[in-house]
Amino acid sequence: MAGEMLEMTREKAKALRAAYNQAVRSGVEAFEFDGHELLTDVVDATILGTLDECPRRGSMKKRLIEVVDATILGTLDECPRKGQYAFAYGARTRGEHRALDFGKAYHEGVGVWYKSGKSLPAALEAFNAAYASYVDEGDGGEDEDESREVRTYAKGHELLTARARLFQNEDWDWLGGEQQFVLDIPGCPYRYAGFIDGFGREKGGAQQYVIDEEKTSTSPWLFVANPNAQVTGYVYAARSLFHQDIRRGLLTMAGIYKSSVDGQVKGKRRKKGDPEPVPREVVNRETIDLNPWDLEEWEREVRGKVLNLVSFQGGWDWWPKRTRSCSNYGGCPYRPICQAPPGLREEFLESNFEQSFWSPLDERR
Numbered sequence: 070m071a072g073e074m075l076e077m078t079r080e081k082a083k084a085l086r087a088a089y090n091q092a093v094r095s096g097v098e099a100f101e102f103d104g105h106e107l108l109t110d111v112v113d114a115t116i117l118g119t120l121d122e123c124p125r126r127g128s129m130k131k132r133l134i135e136v137v138d139a140t141i142l143g144t145l146d147e148c149p150r151k152g153q154y155a156f157a158y159g160a161r162t163r164g165e166h167r168a169l170d171f172g173k174a175y176h177e178g179v180g181v182w183y184k185s186g187k188s189l190p191a192a193l194e195a196f197n198a199a200y201a202s203y204v205d206e207g208d209g210g211e212d213e214d215e216s217r218e219v220r221t222y223a224k225g226h227e228l229l230t231a232r233a234r235l236f237q238n239e240d241w242d243w244l245g246g247e248q249q250f251v252l253d254i255p256g257c258p259y260r261y262a263g264f265i266d267g268f269g270r271e272k273g274g275a276q277q278y279v280i281d282e283e284k285t286s287t288s289p290w291l292f293v294a295n296p297n298a299q300v301t302g303y304v305y306a307a308r309s310l311f312h313q314d315i316r317r318g319l320l321t322m323a324g325i326y327k328s329s330v331d332g333q334v335k336g337k338r339r340k341k342g343d344p345e346p347v348p349r350e351v352v353n354r355e356t357i358d359l360n361p362w363d364l365e366e367w368e369r370e371v372r373g374k375v376l377n378l379v380s381f382q383g384g385w386d387w388w389p390k391r392t393r394s395c396s397n398y399g400g401c402p403y404r405p406i407c408q409a410p411p412g413l414r415e416e417f418l419e420s421n422f423e424q425s426f427w428s429p430l431d432e433r434r
């Protein structure tokens with residue numbers, strides 16, 4: 070019966086609850102229901118409650134993705150099904166909200182740091198004001214609690230302070246920032262959008278740079294900065310917006326570590342016999358110099374991915390799973406959905422996530 074739809078009716082919802090209760094009483098991890106094997110830790114109390122309330126509730130709205138950006142195309146690359154849940158169903162965890170709010174407040178702090186002539190107090194104040202305006206202190210469940218524990222005001226201050234210490238003297242001048250763009254790419258049925266953090270120009274020279282600021286929950290030192298689809302896309306967009314020969318991107322990554330102190334984490338011993346591990350900064354910057362063919366390849370790739378997306382969206386039910394992505398970054402939040410029988414997935418999504426559609430035209434991520 071694998072893959073067959075589990076059609077839910079009120080009677081079936083009752084029978085499912087009874088089968089689940091029996092399985093829990095017997096202490097088994099899985100039980101048979103209507104020809105499907107269900108795991109007891111996937112069919113939890115919230116889902117059963119939802120089914121009791123209204124067994125046909127699982128009819129989440131889906132939205133056609135019509136404007137793409139680096140995040141949407143990157144997620145679809147990682148796992149098309151993950152992209153479908155995140156952007157077509159808009160299924161978000163509470164923890165993700167917090168991560169996005171923290172990121173936006175951090176960007177606000179960095180922007181004000183440059184605009185104020187590199188004043189750290191001004192940057193910290195801007196971060197505080199922005200984070201306070203986004204964040205609510207409600208109980209969003211376990212994943213939100215975990216995210217809140219790391220993404221504190223103190224952590225934001227630590228990252229901005231470390232960034233200010235490392236980049237007080239730079240060999241380029243800030244020209245301005247926060248430029249949203251929407252591009253028509255030749256041969257692409259959907260538009261490509263994004264948000265460039267800033268622009269710079271080398272001191273005493275003419276070369277212009279695109280500035281990109283990223284947060285990461287993995288090491289900013291292990292991050293592969295080149296090739297980088299996002300920065301290449303920003304350089305492509307900047308060239309087309311300003312008709313300038315821009316070829317360089319400066320990518321600054323801030324690692325969000327629970328254990329970091331004063332902007333540093335414990336490093337590794339370089340070689341055996343070294344007395345102490347060398348501490349590592351949590352902020353790392355990479356310079357990305359692009360050739361004309363990098364930009365041509367980027368354009369071709371985006372076109373190919375968008376055409377794929379058009380064909381995916383023509384048949385919602387066949388989006389493939391890419392299971393090598395399931396454990397990335399601490400585990401994909403949609404694993405319980407992918408483990409569930411196809412006919413229960415929408416109910417599971419509705420019970421465990423909040424629906425919040427997002428488009429690159431609405432706000433930055």
Ligand code: SF4
Binds near residue numbers: 390392394401402403
């Ligand atoms: S659990 Fe795995 S297969 Fe399912 S959406 Fe996430 S990454 Fe894709």
